[in-house]
Amino acid sequence: MAKVKGDIIIDIEKCKGCELCIEACPQDTLEQSRSVNTKGYLYIVKVQDNCTGCTNCALVCPDGAITVFRQSGKKKEQIAKITNVTGDLKVTVG
Amino acid sequence: MNEKKMTGDEHYETMIAEENICINENIVYDKPHDALYSTPMHYCPGCGHGVVHRLIAEVVEELGIIHDVIGVAPVGCSVLAYNYLNIDMSEAAHGRASAVATGIKRVLPDKYVFSYQGDGDLAAIGTGETIHTCNRGENILVIFINNGIYGMTGGQMAPTTLANMKSSTSPFGRDVQTMGYPLKITELVAQLPGTYYVTRQSVHKAVNVRKTKKAIMNGFLYQKENKGTCFIEVVSNCPSNWKMSPVESNKWLDENMLPFYPLGDIKIPSNSSKNNGE
Numbered sequence: 001m002a003k004v005k006g007d008i009i010i011d012i013e014k015c016k017g018c019e020l021c022i023e024a025c026p027q028d029t030l031e032q033s034r035s036v037n038t039k040g041y042l043y044i045v046k047v048q049d050n051c052t053g054c055t056n057c058a059l060v061c062p063d064g065a066i067t068v069f070r071q072s073g074k075k076k077e078q079i080a081k082i083t084n085v086t087g088d089l090k091v092t093v094g
Numbered sequence: 095m096n097e098k099k100m101t102g103d104e105h106y107e108t109m110i111a112e113e114n115i116c117i118n119e120n121i122v123y124d125k126p127h128d129a130l131y132s133t134p135m136h137y138c139p140g141c142g143h144g145v146v147h148r149l150i151a152e153v154v155e156e157l158g159i160i161h162d163v164i165g166v167a168p169v170g171c172s173v174l175a176y177n178y179l180n181i182d183m184s185e186a187a188h189g190r191a192s193a194v195a196t197g198i199k200r201v202l203p204d205k206y207v208f209s210y211q212g213d214g215d216l217a218a219i220g221t222g223e224t225i226h227t228c229n230r231g232e233n234i235l236v237i238f239i240n241n242g243i244y245g246m247t248g249g250q251m252a253p254t255t256l257a258n259m260k261s262s263t264s265p266f267g268r269d270v271q272t273m274g275y276p277l278k279i280t281e282l283v284a285q286l287p288g289t290y291y292v293t294r295q296s297v298h299k300a301v302n303v304r305k306t307k308k309a310i311m312n313g314f315l316y317q318k319e320n321k322g323t324c325f326i327e328v329v330s331n332c333p334s335n336w337k338m339s340p341v342e343s344n345k346w347l348d349e350n351m352l353p354f355y356p357l358g359d360i361k362i363p364s365n366s367s368k369n370n371g372e
């Protein structure tokens with residue numbers, strides 16, 4: 001079975017370093033960083049490229065700091081279609 | 095992207111190689127942007143309040159009732175809930191949120207009205223208002239965050255504090271002989287004929303967050319049926335006053351709070367298919 005491919009974006013300025021997302025992630029994708037954000041919290045970073053897009057981390061995050069993405073198309077060829085390259089670049093996704 | 099001109103095929107391959115799936119079409123979870131302000135919340139790291147606020151905003155957006163919902167904020171840590179929820183909100187005196195919500199609902203019966211209260215607010219100073227609101231069967235939704243402690247004022251013992259649980263005013267643990275037993279107000283109001291839907295949920299794990307969202311959704315939907323008070327308890331944590339890390343506090347909640355405050359529906363409307371109980 002092909003692995004479901006997901007990804008996340010972490011708003012590190014919103015993160016309060018509570019580590020609940022680390023605990024909730026079944027893939028061990030997340031770790032606490034060694035540097036702090038402007039508020040002084042040790043924010044969260046992605047340390048592995050194995051996210052499945054299950055949304056667990058985002059659901060438990062009290063500060064809504066995580067946005068989760070999941071690859072929708074089954075075939076890679078369907079990610080995007082690029083047309084009219086010499087003129088204005090048009091990208092059709094889907 | 096590099097500057098050199100590429101043919102269509104080259105562009106195409108670049109996109110595949112990068113495999114950037116962080117595009118709008120692929121979003122499977124994003125926090126609500128309309129019903130929730132982007133302001134950072136003042137809650138302590140790991141506090142369940144943030145999750146429940148977000149769930150309310152998600153439900154309000156999904157039901158499309160952002161202009162038809164009125165919330166009443168309590169006194170306690172969540173006193174500033176109206177700074178985070180971009181909906182009409184009112185503040186109430188300590189413990190009186192359900193009474194204020196009663197007034198709002200009676201004047202504006204077409205609006206979805208809810209109160210958001212902690213245990214120190216709802217189950218201590220506001221016990222009278224809570225019980226009578228439920229007993230009158232006011233057609234509102236009460237969201238009750240129970241972390242067994244007074245969070246805002248420094249972790250004092252609340253009526254909901256577990257037996258033997260340490261707090262700043264019960265440093266040797268709650269002795270039930272002198273301090274009484276923890277109050278299961280949710281079971282108590284479920285006995286009243288005025289309540290229509292009573293459930294207890296939590297937000298300490300992703301699966302529970304999903305269930306709590308469903309419960310809040312039900313709570314709002316049932317208001318249309320005009321059948322009585324909906325009461326949702328959310329067993330939550332208080333890492334700061336429990337003096338634990340957020341991860342430890344959720345573990346403690348699982349091991350200590352949940353055996354005493356078991357999760358699940360306590361009263362569900364008969365012939366309803368919307369229940370999400372365990």
Ligand code: SF4
Pocket residue numbers: 006007008024025026027028029030050051052053054055056057058068
């Ligand atoms: S979406 Fe799931 S797999 Fe990906 S980081 Fe979050 S919890 Fe881990």
Ligand code: SF4
Pocket residue numbers: 010014015016017018019020021022043044057060061062063064065066140
């Ligand atoms: S749950 Fe949210 S606030 Fe907590 S560490 Fe993870 S991203 Fe940061």
Ligand code: SF4
Pocket residue numbers: 136137138140141142143171241245246331332333334335
């Ligand atoms: S004191 Fe407790 S309940 Fe209040 S915001 Fe902090 S963790 Fe949450």
